[in-house]
Amino acid sequence: xxxxxxxxxxxxxxxxIPIGPQHPALKEPGMFKLTVEGERIIDAEVNxxxxxxxxxxxxxxxxxxxxxxxxxxxCGICSATHNGTLAQAVEAAAEVEIPERxxxxxxxxxxxxxxxxxxxxxxVAFHEVGFDTAFMYSWRDREVVMDLxxxxxxxxxxxxxxxxxxxxxxxxxxxxETLLKGLDKLEERMKYYRDVAIYEKTFWNRVDGVGVxxxxxxxxxxxxxxxxxxxxxxxxxxxxxPTQAYVHLRDSGEFEMVLSDREDVAGRAIVRVVETIxxxxxxxxxxxxxxxxxxxxxxxxxxxxxxxxxxxxAPRGEVIHYLVTxxxxxxxxxxxxxxxxxxxxxxxxxLRGGYLADAPIILAAIDPCFSxxxxxxxxxxxxxxxxxxxxxxxxxxxxxxxxxxx
Amino acid sequence: xxxxxxxxxxHMAPEEEHExxxxxxxxxxxxxxxxxxxxxxYVHKQPRxxxxxxxxxxxxxxxxxxxxxHDMWQASTLxxxxxxxxxxxxxxxxxxxxxxxITLRVNVPRNKPEYSSITDLxxxxxxxxxxxxxxxxxxxxxxxxxxxxxLPENWPKNEYPMxxxxxDPRGLMQRSKTTGPKKPEEY
Amino acid sequence: MQGIxxxxxxxxxxxxxxxxxxxxxxxxxLALLWEWIDxxxxxxxxxxxGPMHTGWHGILQPLMDFLKLLGKEDxxxxxxxxxxxAAVPFVMLSLSIILTMFLPIVDMNxxxxxxxxxxxxxxxxxIVLFISTLMAITIVLAGYFSSNPFxxxxxxxxxxxxxxxxxxxxxxxxxxxxxxxxLRVSTIMNRLAGQAGIASLPLAYLWLLILPFxxxxxxxxxxxxxxxxxxxxxETEIVHGWQVEYSGKKLAMIHLAEDIMLVYAAGLxxxxxxxxxxxxxxxxxxxxxxxxxxxxATTWVGWIYYALVFILKSVIVVLILSNMRTLFxxxxxxxxxxxxxxxxxxxxxxxxxxxQFALVYIFPLLGVx
Numbered sequence: 001x002x003x004x005x006x007x008x009x010x011x012x013x014x015x016x017i018p019i020g021p022q023h024p025a026l027k028e029p030g031m032f033k034l035t036v037e038g039e040r041i042i043d044a045e046v047n048x049x050x051x052x053x054x055x056x057x058x059x060x061x062x063x064x065x066x067x068x069x070x071x072x073x074x075c076g077i078c079s080a081t082h083n084g085t086l087a088q089a090v091e092a093a094a095e096v097e098i099p100e101r102x103x104x105x106x107x108x109x110x111x112x113x114x115x116x117x118x119x120x121x122x123x124v125a126f127h128e129v130g131f132d133t134a135f136m137y138s139w140r141d142r143e144v145v146m147d148l149x150x151x152x153x154x155x156x157x158x159x160x161x162x163x164x165x166x167x168x169x170x171x172x173x174x175x176x177e178t179l180l181k182g183l184d185k186l187e188e189r190m191k192y193y194r195d196v197a198i199y200e201k202t203f204w205n206r207v208d209g210v211g212v213x214x215x216x217x218x219x220x221x222x223x224x225x226x227x228x229x230x231x232x233x234x235x236x237x238x239x240x241x242p243t244q245a246y247v248h249l250r251d252s253g254e255f256e257m258v259l260s261d262r263e264d265v266a267g268r269a270i271v272r273v274v275e276t277i278x279x280x281x282x283x284x285x286x287x288x289x290x291x292x293x294x295x296x297x298x299x300x301x302x303x304x305x306x307x308x309x310x311x312x313x314a315p316r317g318e319v320i321h322y323l324v325t326x327x328x329x330x331x332x333x334x335x336x337x338x339x340x341x342x343x344x345x346x347x348x349x350x351l352r353g354g355y356l357a358d359a360p361i362i363l364a365a366i367d368p369c370f371s372x373x374x375x376x377x378x379x380x381x382x383x384x385x386x387x388x389x390x391x392x393x394x395x396x397x398x399x400x401x402x403x404x405x406x
Numbered sequence: 407x408x409x410x411x412x413x414x415x416x417h418m419a420p421e422e423e424h425e426x427x428x429x430x431x432x433x434x435x436x437x438x439x440x441x442x443x444x445x446x447x448y449v450h451k452q453p454r455x456x457x458x459x460x461x462x463x464x465x466x467x468x469x470x471x472x473x474x475x476h477d478m479w480q481a482s483t484l485x486x487x488x489x490x491x492x493x494x495x496x497x498x499x500x501x502x503x504x505x506x507x508i509t510l511r512v513n514v515p516r517n518k519p520e521y522s523s524i525t526d527l528x529x530x531x532x533x534x535x536x537x538x539x540x541x542x543x544x545x546x547x548x549x550x551x552x553x554x555x556x557l558p559e560n561w562p563k564n565e566y567p568m569x570x571x572x573x574d575p576r577g578l579m580q581r582s583k584t585t586g587p588k589k590p591e592e593y
Numbered sequence: 594m595q596g597i598x599x600x601x602x603x604x605x606x607x608x609x610x611x612x613x614x615x616x617x618x619x620x621x622x623l624a625l626l627w628e629w630i631d632x633x634x635x636x637x638x639x640x641x642x643g644p645m646h647t648g649w650h651g652i653l654q655p656l657m658d659f660l661k662l663l664g665k666e667d668x669x670x671x672x673x674x675x676x677x678x679a680a681v682p683f684v685m686l687s688l689s690i691i692l693t694m695f696l697p698i699v700d701m702n703x704x705x706x707x708x709x710x711x712x713x714x715x716x717x718x719x720i721v722l723f724i725s726t727l728m729a730i731t732i733v734l735a736g737y738f739s740s741n742p743f744x745x746x747x748x749x750x751x752x753x754x755x756x757x758x759x760x761x762x763x764x765x766x767x768x769x770x771x772x773x774x775x776l777r778v779s780t781i782m783n784r785l786a787g788q789a790g791i792a793s794l795p796l797a798y799l800w801l802l803i804l805p806f807x808x809x810x811x812x813x814x815x816x817x818x819x820x821x822x823x824x825x826x827x828e829t830e831i832v833h834g835w836q837v838e839y840s841g842k843k844l845a846m847i848h849l850a851e852d853i854m855l856v857y858a859a860g861l862x863x864x865x866x867x868x869x870x871x872x873x874x875x876x877x878x879x880x881x882x883x884x885x886x887x888x889x890a891t892t893w894v895g896w897i898y899y900a901l902v903f904i905l906k907s908v909i910v911v912l913i914l915s916n917m918r919t920l921f922x923x924x925x926x927x928x929x930x931x932x933x934x935x936x937x938x939x940x941x942x943x944x945x946x947x948x949q950f951a952l953v954y955i956f957p958l959l960g961v962x
Contacts (some may be wrong), residue, residue: 015742023832038749039926048533049556057567057579092452095417128829130820130923136639202821202922219479222530235480240505241454305415309455309498309507311482320498322485324415335485337498337534342483345532356746357925360829 014042019359021050032347032363036356044351046344056334063301063329064090064164072158074336077120079158080113081314082321082336087162088243089310089323094164094303100245100291102166107245108286109153109161110312111279115186116145117315118276121367122193125269128360129206134196141189148182151175166296176287183287187280194273207266211350211362214263221346225317225339226275227366230268232261237313248289249282265358265365272367301329314339316367340368417451424449430476430504431456437475441468446511456508462521465512469497469524472508476501481530486542488570493519493544497531514544523549541568607701610711615698615900617690623904624852625655627859630908631915638919655852659845667841672740681735682839682846688728689853695721696860697779697869698903699896707783708870708899716776721861722763725816728854729755732818732825735847736835747834750926751818751825757933758815758822761808764941768805768948769865772798782869801951804944806866808937810910813858814917815929817851821921822929859910860903867906870899 015036021029029050035043055074059067068090071082084106091098119142126135146156153159153169161167171179197203213223218231228235236257238246249255258275260267303325310321317339326332343366350362421428427449434456435442446459460468472478482498492513500507514521523546525531535546536555543566554561566572610616629644629652636643644651669675694711702709729751736748770776773784785802815822826834839847863869924932 015745017742017746017831036746039746047555049554049558052556052558054567054578061579095451126922130823130827130829131921132820133639133919134922136641140640200922202924205928206922206925220529222481222528234502235500240500240502241507306417307415307450307457308452309450309509311500311507318482320483322483322496322498324487326415333485333487335483335496337483337485341533342530345530355925355927357824357827357830 017356019363026363026368028368030368032351032359034351034356034359039356041351041354041356041359044348046348048344056336059331059334061330064303064331065301067331067334068162068164069160071336072160075338076157077117078113078314078316078319078338080109080161081312081319082338083160084110084162084244085310085312085319085321086323086334087164088312089308089321090164090303090325091299092308092310093306093323093325094299095306096165096297096299098166098297099294101170101293102295102297103244104286104290105167105169105171105295106162107249108171108283109149109159109167110244111283111286112145112149112152113159114279114315115276115283116142116149117367118272118279119145119190119193121272121315121364122197122269122276124364124367125207125361126203128364129203131200131203134193134200134203138193141186141193144182144186144189148179151178163296165299166294168296170295171287171290176290179287180284183280183284187277190273190277190280194270194277197269197273204266206358206361207264207269209264209266210358211265211354211365212263213346213350215261217349218263218346221349222342223317223346224342225314225367226268226271227317227343227346229258230260230265230271230365231263232259234259235318237311237318241311243310243312245286249285252285254285255282265361268365302327303329316340317342340366343368416446416448416457419449419451424453426504427454427456427506430501430506434458438468438471440464454506456506458508458510460510460512462512462514465497465510466522466524466527468510469527472499472501473527477503478508479528481528482507484531484534484538486538486544486568488542488568489513490570491516493542493569495521495538495542495544495546497524519544520547521545522547525549525551540566542566543569610701611694614896615701616694616711619698619900620690620693620853620856621849623856623907624849625659626652627855627907627911628655628852630911631855631918634912634915635918638916659849662845662848663842665841665844667843668838670739670741670838673838674738674740677734678738678838679843681731681738682843682850685728685731685735685850686846686853688724688731689850689857692721692724692728692857693853693860695778696857696864697782698860699870699899705779707779709779713777713779717778718766718770718776718781721778722766725762725857726755726759729759729816732835735839736825739835739838741838743831743833743837744835746831747825747837750831751835753926753930754815754818754822754825757930758812758937761933761937761941762812762816764938764945765805765808765812766861766865768944769802771945771948771952772801778864782864785865786868786871786874798956801948802866804940804947806862808941808944809862809866810913810917811937813862814914815933817854817858817914819914820918821924823923824926824929827923855911855914856907859907859914862910863903863906867910870903870906872902872905873898 017034017036019026019032019034021031031047031050033045033047034041055070059070062070068083068086071086072079074082087106119138123135123138123142126132126138149159150156152171152175153161161169213227213231215232218228218233223231223233224235234240234257239250239257242250255278258271258278260271262270305325305327307324308322310323312319319339320335320337322333322335323331324333347363347366350365351359354362419427431447431449435444435447441461441464443459443461446457448457449455450457458468478499478501480500480502482500484498485496487494487496493516495512495514497510497512498507499510512521519542521544523531523535525535525546526548532551533555535549536551536553538544539546539549539552540554540557540561543564557567565575612618632654633643633650644654647653647657669678691712695713695717697708697710697713700708701711702713732751733748733755736744736751769781769785773781775781775784818825824830826836831837836844836847868875
């Protein structure tokens, strides 16, 4: 048998394509090393840690009220999430029951935030598959809910609605009408986007059967949020472990956990779109059943020694705040687990075996939020090459430079 | 932290309104006698929260027990703690059938902070166990993919920033305090 | 003496035609205008404003982008094949300009009946198709010369695109050639339009042009690498693919070449399927009969008239192409190849058979020859 008898197998050259730390498909830094053969991805590796802010360490030197606003800066998109969850954790540690009306308003902010986050995701997903028209349309309609949040809280991004012991702003009757009117419009638009996502052939072809995450893998790799629910994993803290007004929402029996057994990107997309419509309905229910009463309870700044595990279903999945208090007005230990962090593990699995062209939509399908993920780490400013400066120093220096020029 | 203080952290729940939790708690304590310490294991006042203090070398057995007996698949996270003499790893899980969140905690001595990893049982802990090793210096022995995951690549060895005695040799934490206007001489 | 003067005047007119109108300058002007129309229409369909600040409603924005890129730093990657890397933009630009020279916009040769392009000879359809294929091959080379993984992936995708959509493009352009029995762009156009004293085709033949026109529009969209066929420089996947390493002047030239390709594509559609720069002639009135054509052919009024009609018809094609961009998501490369070989190529072949069958059997039977 000579060599020429053996069939020659031509192996396409293996190329390692880095996606990130800077890449148009990523809005924040993260790195995905993809090894591709032609168009097929055969291996994937996830690297994170490019956005280090050491929030947990900083928090140990701050009072609870200060940490509350620090928590809001963990993530811009889910700012009410971390803010509210920390408030909830501190209240649980102090064993304070907050007024019913405050609970409802807190939940309302959370649900409005979910709407805005999911529409944002939808736009990004449309953009990743090159459907820019739908991307522009969905972000235009996202402005509706952004305006609602602005009228509710005064801010478009960092709402600062929650405080320890309640909420900071009340919902007046006229505001209620505005919110209800905006919610009607949102529901109508979301139904339109649901139809676009399902019936638009070119979009559907790009998400159907892409990035498959089997139910078993999703469970063992700890997929949370719409990523898990898209693989039929029943993890939704709002129904499994309800707090705040979610107890009433669950007891009303009008709402159900949105699950999909498609296990691919299409499943995750459907879960998100349907969940947005559910969130609109939840907001309306909350507004209609808003109880009267005060909106905040006084809480002493010193919290008794306690340890609390606060959970909440953020738009991207389960958020965990593990708070240990020691009797002072500062936390002993505060651990934040943002949902994206849990989804990284299953990420590498879903990327393997897919097409390179599908990598952006698979990456986007978990709705990655890097700033949430990389909160624990310190910026090494003393390093030889890079000198990082705080913003105010930079500002002062730039002012000096401009003055010297004129 | 002294013994007395750490006891005051544990707010035991009253029996009423926590029947399910106590039922599970008693069953686990009976099944795992010897693996789980009575001191430090309790039902928390917050609804649906159980805490178990596990012996470091029995952690894998306890996790396997929960996975087989109580169908535990949802791994939430792992958070480290610095208790002074000991370092602590808190494994947070959620039992989806009973809808109860449980925390398994392991204390390891500061001079030899090692215990066996459970990432091969639950792959979800891959990133967080690495994170624990970086930030607290608690080493999960047998981790399949030990690598740097959160800290910068040039971070010095034997420096664990989340430990309470981390001295901040490069003055990094000072830079985080940028609230409020600064005096001109501070620039 | 008179002969020499005439020769000089002829050369002057010819060089004016090549350099200014309807040659390089006019084509570049159209290219930037088309880009503005494309961007503006695309933006308005997406409920955006589009370019607004430079000139009237941002009409000068493409020019400003071009000038800005000319002033930017020009980098060449260390690993790249430097000479070839630098040559690609020039080759692309010159090829695209040569392509537009074949478009009959105004009458450059009054001696021959009907409107002729700057370059016009028997069999030039073949040359046009050859050069447009060469353009795609240049793109493949551009990707490989830059020796960047994104560039190479983009180049590979361009190659895939080439093998699946070049064939329907060629077949769709064969149909008008078969109907008119000519392989010369101007003859095909003039015979289809039936103008300027050239024997026209019976109207029944025009029905056969509808299907090839649709195939042509789809294939030319792929040739231009626009959504839904923009896989080769999908910026969310491979960061502008084969263009990723180009910057400064080279990128400016590549962009201009792409815009000129849009002029060429729209112009080719106008020429081959929409009757070229004739409009008023189709109105059955005494005024627009033979005398009108000779007037237009000999005076400068004709140049303006033909150019305006050409612009008008091209804009319609450009709007169709922009509208296609808004309607779809980007396809994956395997979906494109599958769609190309499963639907578009068989459709084109069936169309070819239908045309041949009709020409040989049906039309003689009906008596329309």
